[in-house]
Amino acid sequence: VAGHEAHHPALQHHFPDLPTQKEAATFGMWVFIAQEVMFFGGLFLTYTIYRALYPEAFAAAAHHLDWKLGAFNTAVLIGSSLTMALAVHAAALGHRKKIVGFLAATIALGGVFLGIKIVEYADKFHHHLVPGPNFRFEGGDARAAQTFYSLYFAMTGLHALHMIIGIPILATIGFFAWRGRYSPGYHTPVELTGLYWHFVDIIWIFLFPLLYLIHG
Amino acid sequence: MSEHEPSAARPAHDAHEGHAGDHVVAVPVYLAVFAALMVLTIATVAASRVDLGPLNTPVALGIAVTKALLVILFFMHVKWSPRIIALVLAGAFVWLFHMIAGTGADYLSRGPVDPRPDQPVAPLGPPPR
Numbered sequence: 001v002a003g004h005e006a007h008h009p010a011l012q013h014h015f016p017d018l019p020t021q022k023e024a025a026t027f028g029m030w031v032f033i034a035q036e037v038m039f040f041g042g043l044f045l046t047y048t049i050y051r052a053l054y055p056e057a058f059a060a061a062a063h064h065l066d067w068k069l070g071a072f073n074t075a076v077l078i079g080s081s082l083t084m085a086l087a088v089h090a091a092a093l094g095h096r097k098k099i100v101g102f103l104a105a106t107i108a109l110g111g112v113f114l115g116i117k118i119v120e121y122a123d124k125f126h127h128h129l130v131p132g133p134n135f136r137f138e139g140g141d142a143r144a145a146q147t148f149y150s151l152y153f154a155m156t157g158l159h160a161l162h163m164i165i166g167i168p169i170l171a172t173i174g175f176f177a178w179r180g181r182y183s184p185g186y187h188t189p190v191e192l193t194g195l196y197w198h199f200v201d202i203i204w205i206f207l208f209p210l211l212y213l214i215h216g
Numbered sequence: 217m218s219e220h221e222p223s224a225a226r227p228a229h230d231a232h233e234g235h236a237g238d239h240v241v242a243v244p245v246y247l248a249v250f251a252a253l254m255v256l257t258i259a260t261v262a263a264s265r266v267d268l269g270p271l272n273t274p275v276a277l278g279i280a281v282t283k284a285l286l287v288i289l290f291f292m293h294v295k296w297s298p299r300i301i302a303l304v305l306a307g308a309f310v311w312l313f314h315m316i317a318g319t320g321a322d323y324l325s326r327g328p329v330d331p332r333p334d335q336p337v338a339p340l341g342p343p344p345r
Contacts, residue, residue, distance in 0.1 A: 023298070030301050034308035041312045048316055049323050067261065074257050082250040085291045092240045191293075198291045202284045208257075209276035213264035 010186045022188045029192045033199050040203055043155050047210060050147050057144030061137065062214040064129055065152070066120065070212035073116050074204065080109035081201040088194045091187035096180060099190065103174035106197065110167050117160055124149070152211055159207060162200045169193055241290070249290045256283050 008018055015021035051058045087102035128136040129149050137145040173193050176182065182190055260279040268275060289295040294302055 026297070027300065027304070030304045034304050037305075037308035037312055041315060044312070045316050045319055048320060052320065052324060067264075071257065071261050075254060078250065078253045078257065081253075081287060081291050082246060085246045086243065089241065089243065089246065195292055198287050201291075202287050205283045205287070206277075206280050209260050209264065209280055213260065213276060215264055215267065215272040 008186055010181075010188075018186055025188050025192060026195075029195050033195060036199060040155075040158065043151065043158065044206070044210075047151050047155065050144070050151065051214075054141060054144035054147070057141040058148050059214045060140045061129075061145035061148035062211060063139075064124075064127065065212045066123075067212045069116055069120055070208050073113050074208045076109050076113045076116070077201050077204050080106045080113070081198050083109065084194045084197045088187075088191050091177070091182050091190040092184055094182075094184040096177060096182075099177040099182065099187075100174050103170050103177065103190075107167055107170050107174070110163050110170070114160060114163060117156065121153075124153075155207055155211065159200065159203050162196075162203070166193075166197055166200060170197070241293070241296070245290060249286050252286055253283055256286075 011018055011021060015024065083102045083105040087099050087106060090098035090102055124130050128134050131146045131150045131153065135142070135146050135149070139145075170193060173189055177190065256279050260276055263275045263279065264272065266272075288305065294305065
């Protein structure tokens with residue numbers, strides 16, 4: 001009887017085989033990522049409109065961000081995308097220890113990114129650049145500058161939240177990899193986590209020039 | 217990378233693959249993409265420090281789009297994925313483009329959009345230089 005045939009423990013009963021299951025899971029992940037584009041899209045739209053309305057104020061406000069920290073974090077996040085890609089690669093080849101090692105490196109680089117972000121946020125609190133009753137801005141249109149910093153905290157905050165959610169997922173996948181759950185034939189969770197992590201990297205690739213490198 | 221076939225309908229059955237659904241990309245490809253992303257990061261910082269007039273933002277966005285494509289095609293394996301994946305992603309970006317273009321056209325072609333009682337209304341149209 002078909003139901004009693006030996007099959008892969010990860011294969012769910014409503015899929016005929018692992019490749020079909022993987023194709024469905026991957027497609028679902030991409031639909032989720034498309035939804036994420038729309039989720040962040042609203043913030044990018046708001047940024048575009050307000051920057052078009054107040055270009056000078058946005059440039060003046062952006063000069064209070066440290067582009068060196070932003071550039072360093074960009075490099076850190078690109079590095080974490082590389083280690084993530086190498087973790088997926090190791091999973092496809094069945095190198096258990098390498099999966100765990102590269103996932104650990106990805107988590108470490110993600111932690112460095114968030115640590116730098118904490119330093120930057122603390123600096124903004126210190127210099128009264130956090131929108132609210134204590135916001136102070138001398139170099140021009142303070143109200144538009146406050147709009148810039150509202151967008152800065154909303155966009156980088158939502159991005160950081162995605163990383164804060166992503167790191168425990170990486171740790172969970174790393175734990176399962178260490179336990180030997182994944183094989184060359186089945187490691188879909190590693191791949192899908194990779195897609196998520198790379199997407200978060202892409203968001204930052206746009207945030208860095210739009211927030212830190214406004215010319216003016 | 218000449219050994220890679222254009223995306224097949226079902227890469228799971230691609231002859232180059234040893235295992236179900238995996239396209240194993242050589243590690244040097246990942247390292248090359250990483251190097252390109254780092255060079256482009258330096259390029260976007262360098263470009264922002266040169267006054268290109270109205271071109272600064274388009275150049276920055278062009279570099280960012282290039283970097284995003286590198287990540288999508290290679291790190292996210294879309295280059296070797298079924299075309300339906302690229303279609304889903306393209307749909308999301310077309311939607312984003314329409315939202316920004318449509319809303320932007322509306323904001324920039326109407327009258328004052330952000331009247332502020334305490335300050336003069338910001339000028340519309342091209343920003344004053």
